Amino acid sequence: MTLDLDTPQPAEAAADPAPRLLHESVVDRLRDMIVHGELQAGTKLNERVLCEALGASRTPLREALKVLASEGLVRLLPNRGAIVAPLERSRVKQIFEVMGALEALAGELACRNASDAEINEIRALHYQMLAHHARGELAGYFRCNQEIHAKLMEASGNEPLADTYRGMNANVRRARYMANLSRERWDHAVSEHQEILDALTRRDGAALQRILRDHLANKLVLVMEAMGPETEGVAR
Amino acid sequence: MTLDLDTPQPAEAAADPAPRLLHESVVDRLRDMIVHGELQAGTKLNERVLCEALGASRTPLREALKVLASEGLVRLLPNRGAIVAPLERSRVKQIFEVMGALEALAGELACRNASDAEINEIRALHYQMLAHHARGELAGYFRCNQEIHAKLMEASGNEPLADTYRGMNANVRRARYMANLSRERWDHAVSEHQEILDALTRRDGAALQRILRDHLANKLVLVMEAMGPETEGVAR
DNA sequence: ACACCGGCGTTTGTATACAAAACAGTTGTC
DNA sequence: GACAACTGTTTTGTATACAAACGCCGGTGT
Incomplete structure (x- = not known):
C-alpha cells in the first residue's frame, strides 16, 4: 500500500509554503509506525521495501534511519541493516x-x-x-x-x-x-x-x-x- | 521458557574489530569541532569543503548533518544548506x-x-x-x-x-x-x-x-x- | 541614479550506479 | 550422513550524477 507522504501542509499561514525536508517527513512517518506498533520491535527494516512503501528513494530513507537511530528507536547493525530497536x-x-x-x-x-x-x-x-x-x-x-x-x-x-x-x-x-x-x-x-x-x-x-x-x-x-x-x- | 542469562553476544571481546559506521565517525568529528569552537556558531557548513576536510563523500556527511541537527548542534535551512546552530x-x-x-x-x-x-x-x-x-x-x-x-x-x-x-x-x-x-x-x-x-x-x-x-x-x-x-x- | 529583471554559477536535494559484505543454497569431501 | 567450502543472490555502504532552487551580477528601463 502506498503511504501519502507529500501532504499539502495545511498548517502554516498561506504565505510561507514551509518547505519541509523530505527526510523529515520520512522520520515522522517511520516514528509513527514504530510508536503505534505497525513496525514491531526487532523487525528488520528492509530499505527497498520501505522505499517503495514510503515513495522515497534510498538517500532520504537512510538519513531518516540514522536520525531515528540517534533517537533510540532504531538500531543500526553494521553491514546488516537496521531493525526496530528492541524494548528492554x-x-x-x-x-x-x-x-x-x-x-x-x-x-x-x-x-x-x-x-x-x-x-x-x-x-x-x-x-x-x-x-x-x-x-x-x-x-x-x-x-x-x-x-x-x-x-x-x-x-x-x-x-x-x-x-x-x-x-x-x-x-x-x-x-x-x-x-x-x-x-x-x-x-x-x-x-x-x-x-x-x-x-x-x-x-x-x-x-x-x-x-x-x-x-x-x-x-x-x-x-x-x-x-x-x-x-x-x-x-x- | 528459558531465561537466557547467557547473552548471545559475549560482549565486545578484543576479537571484534567493531566496524564503526562511517557516518558515525563523521558525526563525532563534527561534534568535536563544534563543541571545541573550531566551527563557530552561525558558520555555514559547506558540504564540499567538509567532504574534503573529512575525507568522506557527501552521503555520509549529509547523514551526519541530519543527526547533528536532531541533536540541536546544527540547523538545517531548507534549500540553503546547514549552519552551526546559534547559541541563544x-x-x-x-x-x-x-x-x-x-x-x-x-x-x-x-x-x-x-x-x-x-x-x-x-x-x-x-x-x-x-x-x-x-x-x-x-x-x-x-x-x-x-x-x-x-x-x-x-x-x-x-x-x-x-x-x-x-x-x-x-x-x-x-x-x-x-x-x-x-x-x-x-x-x-x-x-x-x-x-x-x-x-x-x-x-x-x-x-x-x-x-x-x-x-x-x-x-x-x-x-x-x-x-x-x-x-x-x-x-x- | 535607482529599481527591477533575467542570465549564470553555485549549492543543495534527490536519485541512481557501483562495489563490498552478508546470507542461502548447493555441492563436494571426509 | 554430516560438515565445510563455494558460489549465486540479495542487501548494504559509499560514491557519483542529475536536476531544481538559490543568490549574485550585470543590464535595462524609467
Whole structure:
C-alpha cells in the first residue's frame, strides 16, 4: 500500500509554503509506525521495501534511519541493516526514571510560567479525558492523556525540555500501550490526573512535582507488569 | 521458557574489530569541532569543503548533518544548506534547567547504585582537579570537571540519562568555555565540588541532589554573565 | 541614479550506479 | 550422513550524477 507522504501542509499561514525536508517527513512517518506498533520491535527494516512503501528513494530513507537511530528507536547493525530497536525491560525502567525527573521539572516550571489560557486548555483536555474514561474508551483516553502531558511540557515554556521528553516518550510509548488497566487502576490514574489539574490550578509547584513523580512511578509498575518477566524485544 | 542469562553476544571481546559506521565517525568529528569552537556558531557548513576536510563523500556527511541537527548542534535551512546552530541566551538557560534536573536525578541514583570503585574513581578525578586548580590550570580543571560529571552520570547506572545529559552538555559546552572565572568564583566552585564528593561518599542522595542543583545554577550565572546581555549566536 | 529583471554559477536535494559484505543454497569431501 | 567450502543472490555502504532552487551580477528601463 502506498503511504501519502507529500501532504499539502495545511498548517502554516498561506504565505510561507514551509518547505519541509523530505527526510523529515520520512522520520515522522517511520516514528509513527514504530510508536503505534505497525513496525514491531526487532523487525528488520528492509530499505527497498520501505522505499517503495514510503515513495522515497534510498538517500532520504537512510538519513531518516540514522536520525531515528540517534533517537533510540532504531538500531543500526553494521553491514546488516537496521531493525526496530528492541524494548528492554531495564531500559524502559531507566527511561521512566528520567521522564519522572523531566515531568517534575516541567510541573514546577509550568506553575511559574504557564498562562491561564494554557492551564484552561489543559483543563479542557482533562474533562475530555474524563468523558472517555466514563465511556470506557481506552484509545481516546490514552490520546487525551498523552496530549495533557505534552501540553504540560509546552506550558513549561522550556523547549529543550519538551523535545527531550518527546524523544523519551516515543521510546516507551510502545510499552505504554501494552499496559492493561484494571478498572481500579484506571480509576486511580484518573484521580491522580485530577490532583495534577488541581495543583496546576493552584500553581503549587512543589505539590505538582510530587504528584507527577508518583503518577509516572505508578504507570511504570503497570508497564512492567504488562511487559512480563522477560525483555520483550528480540535482542539480536 | 528459558531465561537466557547467557547473552548471545559475549560482549565486545578484543576479537571484534567493531566496524564503526562511517557516518558515525563523521558525526563525532563534527561534534568535536563544534563543541571545541573550531566551527563557530552561525558558520555555514559547506558540504564540499567538509567532504574534503573529512575525507568522506557527501552521503555520509549529509547523514551526519541530519543527526547533528536532531541533536540541536546544527540547523538545517531548507534549500540553503546547514549552519552551526546559534547559541541563544534563553535556550542556554533552558538547557541548564534541564541539566539541573538530570544531574539531581543522577546524584540520587548514583548514591544508590554506584560501586565503591566508581566513587573512588570520582574521588581520584576530584583530587586531580584540585591539583589543576592549585596550579591555576584552567583547561585541565575544565577537563577534570567534565569528567567528574560524566562519571557521576555513568555511576548512576542509567544509560539513557547519561546519553541525554551528554547531548545537552554538547549544546552548552561552547558557552561554558566562555565563562571567565574570577579567583573567588573558582574557589567557590571547587568548594562545591568538595561537597559533592562528600555527599556521594556518604551516599546522601538528598543532599547530593541539592548541591548539584545549586552547583549548576551558579554555573549558569557565570555563563550568562559571560554571554553578555544579548544572544551570542548569529540568528539570521 | 535607482529599481527591477533575467542570465549564470553555485549549492543543495534527490536519485541512481557501483562495489563490498552478508546470507542461502548447493555441492563436494571426509 | 554430516560438515565445510563455494558460489549465486540479495542487501548494504559509499560514491557519483542529475536536476531544481538559490543568490549574485550585470543590464535595462524609467
